[in-house]
Amino acid sequence: MTHPAQTEYAVELNGCTKEFVTPGGGSYFAVRDIDLKVEPGRFVSIVGPTGSGKSTILNMAAGLLNPSSGTVHSFGQPVDGVNRRASYMFQQDALLPWKSVIDNVSLGLTMAGVSKAEAYDESRRWLEKVGLKNFADRYPHQLSGGMRKRTAVAQAWIVNPDILLMDEPFSALDVQTRQIMENELLELWQESNKAVVFITHDLDEAIALSDEVIILGAGPGSTVVGSYDIDIPRPRDLLDIRDDPKFVDLHREIWGRLKVEVSRTYESAREEEESDAA
Numbered sequence: 117m118t119h120p121a122q123t124e125y126a127v128e129l130n131g132c133t134k135e136f137v138t139p140g141g142g143s144y145f146a147v148r149d150i151d152l153k154v155e156p157g158r159f160v161s162i163v164g165p166t167g168s169g170k171s172t173i174l175n176m177a178a179g180l181l182n183p184s185s186g187t188v189h190s191f192g193q194p195v196d197g198v199n200r201r202a203s204y205m206f207q208q209d210a211l212l213p214w215k216s217v218i219d220n221v222s223l224g225l226t227m228a229g230v231s232k233a234e235a236y237d238e239s240r241r242w243l244e245k246v247g248l249k250n251f252a253d254r255y256p257h258q259l260s261g262g263m264r265k266r267t268a269v270a271q272a273w274i275v276n277p278d279i280l281l282m283d284e285p286f287s288a289l290d291v292q293t294r295q296i297m298e299n300e301l302l303e304l305w306q307e308s309n310k311a312v313v314f315i316t317h318d319l320d321e322a323i324a325l326s327d328e329v330i331i332l333g334a335g336p337g338s339t340v341v342g343s344y345d346i347d348i349p350r351p352r353d354l355l356d357i358r359d360d361p362k363f364v365d366l367h368r369e370i371w372g373r374l375k376v377e378v379s380r381t382y383e384s385a386r387e388e389e390e391s392d393a394a
């Protein structure tokens with residue numbers, strides 16, 4: 117009997133639960149029974165109320181946190197330690213202030229043993245791609261917020277990861293710069309076959325960018341409460357996408373689900389405050 121070939125997911129979480137020990141010695145279940153499957157080349161966003169475990173899930177995919185139960189695989193291999201197939205982009209970029217832009221971008225390659233000359237050549241290519249060709253010798257404090265993000269994008273992509281794990285990477289930017297960065301990210305991604313797992317509080321951003329949007333429920337013990345395919349054709353122009361009738365319909369449908377979880381989180385935070393005050 118022949119079996120169909122099994123899909124090798126770029127990221128695969130099966131039944132993952134994460135329990136933290138609280139400072140008082142108690143236990144807190146951040147997420148429970150999370151199943152997440154991301155195919156190579158797919159752009160998946162995770163949205164959910166504050167504290168619903170979005171970063172916890174990303175950290176498990178990155179191998180920075182072990183699940184308390186359940187399994188994490190990447191391209192068929194168990195993730196044991198840091199996931200070498202993935203690059204991580206945080207809300208706060210991780211640029212080293214004492215290194216120039218080109219040295220920051222080269223870092224991943226030189227740390228992997230690539231010669232400095234070769235790393236510089238590749239970095240220049242990336243700086244050109246992200247519009248920073250003339251800023252190679254600047255230091256991070258001499259850059260605007262958008263330029264810092266472009267540097268961080270080049271830093272994450274230069275090592276040619278198969279997976280990009282992005283934790284609210286653009287949330288600190290003003291609205292216009294953010295939309296430009298989102299467009300640039302999509303352009304880069306479209307010409308690659310990289311899987312992206314993108315965390316955001318912003319449902320507009322999630323729908324505009326993604327192939328699939330996953331909704332996490334209110335904590336503690338958050339689970340996946342919804343998954344939506346975003347069938348808006350690509351390439352997409354993010355500057356206009358919010359007027360697209362399909363976008364408007366999807367937004368209405370997904371927000372209908374998400375707002376229930378946001379209200380639950382808000383109510384339980386209020387109850388906690390009231391019982392603390394009593």
Ligand SMILES: Nc1ncnc2c1ncn2[C@@H]1O[C@H](COP(=O)(O)OP(=O)(O)OP(=O)(O)O)[C@@H](O)[C@H]1O
Nearest residue numbers: 136137138144146165166167168169170171172173
């Ligand atoms: N190391 C830790 N020890 C104890 N509790 C933790 C730890 N890390 C996270 N938590 C708790 O787990 C829950 C989920 O946290 P997480 O940061 O994953 O949520 P999030 O959805 O990313 O939050 P936000 O949207 O506010 O960034 C939160 O209640 C948080 O306080």
